[in-house]
Amino acid sequence: MLDQLSVTAIPPLLGASRAQLTDWVQEQQQPAYRGQQVHQWIYQKGVRSLNEITVLPKQWRSEIADIPVGRSQLHHRSAAHDGTVKYLLKLADGQIIETVGIPTQKRLTVCVSSQVGCPMACDFCATGKGQYQRNLACHEIVDQVLTVQEDFQQRVANVVFMGMGEPLLNLENVLAAVRSLNQDVGIGQRSLTISTVGIPGQIRKLGQLKLQTTLAVSLHASNQKLRTQLVPSAQHYPLEKLLKDCRTYVLATGRRVTFEYIVLSGVNDQPEHALELAQHLRGLQSHFNLIPYNPISEVDYDRPTEKQLQQFLACLQKQHITATIRRSRGLDRDAACGQLRASQLAEV
Numbered sequence: 001m002l003d004q005l006s007v008t009a010i011p012p013l014l015g016a017s018r019a020q021l022t023d024w025v026q027e028q029q030q031p032a033y034r035g036q037q038v039h040q041w042i043y044q045k046g047v048r049s050l051n052e053i054t055v056l057p058k059q060w061r062s063e064i065a066d067i068p069v070g071r072s073q074l075h076h077r078s079a080a081h082d083g084t085v086k087y088l089l090k091l092a093d094g095q096i097i098e099t100v101g102i103p104t105q106k107r108l109t110v111c112v113s114s115q116v117g118c119p120m121a122c123d124f125c126a127t128g129k130g131q132y133q134r135n136l137a138c139h140e141i142v143d144q145v146l147t148v149q150e151d152f153q154q155r156v157a158n159v160v161f162m163g164m165g166e167p168l169l170n171l172e173n174v175l176a177a178v179r180s181l182n183q184d185v186g187i188g189q190r191s192l193t194i195s196t197v198g199i200p201g202q203i204r205k206l207g208q209l210k211l212q213t214t215l216a217v218s219l220h221a222s223n224q225k226l227r228t229q230l231v232p233s234a235q236h237y238p239l240e241k242l243l244k245d246c247r248t249y250v251l252a253t254g255r256r257v258t259f260e261y262i263v264l265s266g267v268n269d270q271p272e273h274a275l276e277l278a279q280h281l282r283g284l285q286s287h288f289n290l291i292p293y294n295p296i297s298e299v300d301y302d303r304p305t306e307k308q309l310q311q312f313l314a315c316l317q318k319q320h321i322t323a324t325i326r327r328s329r330g331l332d333r334d335a336a337c338g339q340l341r342a343s344q345l346a347e348v
């Protein structure tokens with residue numbers, strides 16, 4: 001199924017499959033095996049210009065030297081004490097996006113952006129407070145993973161689409177990037193997580209593709225009224241309908257859904273919220289990630305105390321909801337969604 005998802009109109013070459021690169025070199029009157037060479041030098045050696053591919057004939061290299069590979073420029077890098085590294089990357093049109101490298105035990109996870117800014121305007125999210133600009137192209141997503149891999153000099157084990165943007169508003173390019181990350185960069189499908197606040201029709205569409213990627217749904221609330229306050233786009237996508245689509249997704253893919261739930265002290269972390277969730281989720285194969293709210297300056301929600309978090313976790317467990325607390329990483333470097341970019345842009 002993944003093979004049909006490639007949409008990259010080459011160039012830029014990054015994001016293109018081995019077969020596409022083979023076609024491309026042949027169009028340039030080169031033998032087919034050069035496609036494999038270009039593929040290897042782009043994905044494994046990380047060349048930024050075709051001129052760096054020294055195994056290609058000199059004459060042809062100079063002819064194609066100006067064809068973009070599609071790599072971004074490093075605009076800013078900051079490392080937190082826990083090893084998390086945040087990057088601001090500058091794209092060809094000057095737009096700036098945020099990417100995070102998160103080392104956990106022996107594995108390296110990358111949190112990628114799928115858009116420049118985000119139109120969803122969730123109340124607690126720094127990205128949502130800024131301006132939405134545009135979708136990212138496939139190569140701009142794959143580039144983020146290669147950049148972190150090169151900087152850490154370590155293979156990336158997991159990719160989560162939890163940076164800036166709403167991936168299901170950019171489904172075509174996100175799927176092309178998923179294909180490339182899986183087949184060209186070599187990351188297992190199950191290690192790729194697409195996170196969404198929920199866009200009508202798109203979860204079903206994704207389910208029909210029967211991928212083995214992980215779906216994370218940013219739920220954040222146990223009823224429609226509260227959810228609409230926190231996630232304004234929910235007014236066009238009732239909670240009942242969203243959860244029905246999640247059930248269809250589980251049936252179609254055989255994969256459980258992960259629910260992301262930002263814990264806002266006193267807002268969505270009371271025993272009645274756990275009860276409501278239990279009613280909604282009966283029989284739905286899922287797992288909850290509780291994320292303590294990371295304060296942003298634009299709104300005045302409170303971060304839950306450790307005790308409050310544990311109490312809410314116990315309430316969920318009492319209702320037979322499987323949940324774990326996900327600790328924020330790199331907090332000393334503006335780690336919450338969009339915060340680093342916001343603070344950097346403010347300085348410029």
Ligand code: SAH
Nearest residue numbers: 125162165166195196197218260293294337
């Ligand atoms: N639009 C997609 C992808 C963005 S990731 C989605 O909503 O799923 C969104 C995630 O960023 C949230 O689920 C949450 O895990 C995190 N996030 C955003 N703002 C945050 C904040 N202030 N504190 C903690 N986590 C936050």
